[in-house]
Amino acid sequence: MKTLEFLIQRLAKAAFVVLGVVILNFLLIQLAPGDPAAVLAGEAGAGDEQFIAQLRAQFGLDQPLYVQLLSYLQNILSGDLGYSYRNQVPVADLIMERLPATLLLTGSAFVFSLVLGIVLGVLAAYKRGSLGDSLIMTGALVFYATPLFWVALMAVLVFSIHLDWLPPFDMESIGAGYTGWARAADIAHHLVLPTVTLGLFFTAVYTRLTRASMLEVMNLDFVKTARAKGVPKGRIIRRHVLRNAILPVFTFASVQAGQLVGGAVLTETVFAWPGIGRLMFDALMQRDYPVLLGVFLVTAAVVVLVNLVADLLYRFVDPRIETAG
């Protein structure tokens, strides 16, 4: 009952947040220099005033700002994200076409970094002060400090060009015509480099977070109680220490999960991954504002949704958290 009440409250708040984001984005984008009509006309090779005015009228760009905003809001509320200036297809279609690729990439990176980060963090804490601990923590520091694009480029250089183990770009082999499992394997093969590249930074974060949190929990009284009960060391680590140490990791994981849609622009660009990030990047370059606003909207909605889910899950992970909090 309390959970339902909580959910309703939060959903109402979330709707307002998303609405605010939409309005803010719409207004901010007007501040950006450059005129979509001029860009389109330029690309079409016809730059005369009349053609530009015609384009403006066609897209409603000649209306006052508040009229444009109102009609945009009206469209969004009725589920219409608008029409791409450039591609001449509905924005919703464009996004839906690209979304699976991005979710596959960011989802894999999420799982990869979470699992590897926690395992390494637990190992480092368990073997505190040993050579293994030093190696893990040094590695974590290196990947924490190294820029993502550089890791990506080096990975392509080493694993694709020199060793020829992994394909350097795109999501599947073009023209190979794989189907079923063969296609899945092909995609997985292409997925390795971008996933690892995107996930390494968060792996480093999770490793450091898990280790620090484990060491802190190991000093708490109830761990001593567990030892006094005669619980074996392995079980103490699993049941008592890790279970409590995972809470801050969970908090950070919900931050990463919020970036599931919008966080892979750089990786998608480097690896030519056909996802939302690249769609956004191209739309920005071409002043294709409806597409850009659509991507922003979806990104904001995902962030809000993930936050809501994380707060709900928190109440299962930690029974002490009450709805009111």
Place this chain on the structure above:
Amino acid sequence: MKPITPLLKVDNLSIELPAGFDRKYAVENLSYTLEAGEILCVVGESGSGKSMTANAIMGLLPSYLKPSAGRILLKGRDLLAMSEAELARERGRTVSMIFQEPLSALNPLMTVGEQIAEVMLVHGEGDARSRDERVLELLDYVGLPDPASLRHSYPFRLSGGQRQRVMIAMALALEPAMLVADEPTTALDVTTQAQILDLIRRIQRAKGMGVLFITHDFGVVADIADKVVVMEKGLIVEQGTADDVLNRPRHPYTRRLIAAVPHPDESATRAEAAGEPLLEVRNLQKTYRSGGGLFTRPRIVKAVDDVSFTLRRGETLGVVGESGSGKSTLGRCILKLTDVDGGEIRYRGKDLVPLSQAAFRPMRRHLQMVFQDPFASLNPRHTIGRILTDGPVANGVPMDEAQKKARDLLALVGLDPSAYDRYPHEFSGGQRQRVGIARALALDPELLVADESVSALDVSVQAQVLDLMQDLQKKLDIAVIFITHDLRVAAEVCDKIAVMYRGAIVEAGPPAEVFNAPRHAYTQKLIAAIPGRHWNPRAAVA
């Protein structure tokens, strides 16, 4: 005749401290025995090494501490020679332990039932079903209500006393021959403490267990001990039967500790304070509201409920109550550290309640507070001199005058003048509390609110600080509101006692009257719960 092996025999145990500590051994040449069916109390002040011996028995010493000599024989087998795996088999099965802090000793993310069942699980006892049955049986045995639903509760839902009962249930799960209890009642209210002590004694009798009970409280010792070991700075200074040690202490350290045990002096009558009332509190109300959203009703707690009293110059009022009774809130209300919901606080006839914070600020210097935690209440980055001069300087006293005053105050509270340039971490708890008192006195207050100001201190230090406060009060003729959970302390130092229960003063009067003829049922319960009531420490060292 074959000699009977004692349950536990600690034989010449020494634990070396790493270099850089103030002494070479945490404990040195410790020897004592514990028989089955016996309660052995290890008494000492903080830093005496009393907990160290308990941890050594359980193999729970921190990694940098290793026993360097001696043996710990449990039923004739040397625990120090056992491997970690062997030791893990004995823990929980032959010997189990309960701890001081029931709030942190349970895993917050496991239900209490799971935690009790885990003892049996890791020792391979029974199957899931028989373990469940045993959990219910144990919860019932330690006197917890409704075991069937309670076992699914998480620890945060339980009170301190209930959690300590869960700990005891856990310790008893495999019916160990021996129980180690490290200050198990120190963090509890006095009535809860009485219940837990009673429970431990009852179980110990019923099961014929040997109990090693670590405590700093001689009252507790008087209530439960068969044998006593007194420790000072890692050494045993005296041991013997409870009767011998409590009533005929030989070692000067034991005598000093026993002399410091607060005990109401029943013969003494105090001169009635006369003159104008300094502080009059009338019908004070304070209500806390928490929670409450769009759909939920707020939780309302009456923290201070219609409280009235009068305090004169040079008088000490003891406000006594258990945790949650509203005694600290009352202190905060009087100093306007929190808003009140109704009533009057008349200071020299002027009502403080309607004053704005700005209008009250010039009066603040007359009303000062000494806090409970001597570690948290002093800014660690300020020198003692800065701490003592900040207040007066903020009130417009010239710097050199404030400095001179600060040095005088250090002498007044019995600290070395060199303390002026040092930082709080260089002092012990008792010394810091002296700084706290000096800080409050720096502004020449007329009223001092001391909120549990001696609770965190060892008994001998507590006695010194209490003496100091009484001495200063006489010298400076200030009024003191002394907030405490300890009736014994209140009875010793106060002119009047007010007993608080659920926000209201249920009984008030001179200490002798409250102590010897309590009228309210709650006061009666509180006094009955005082540990060591039937033992007179004054007679022991007379």
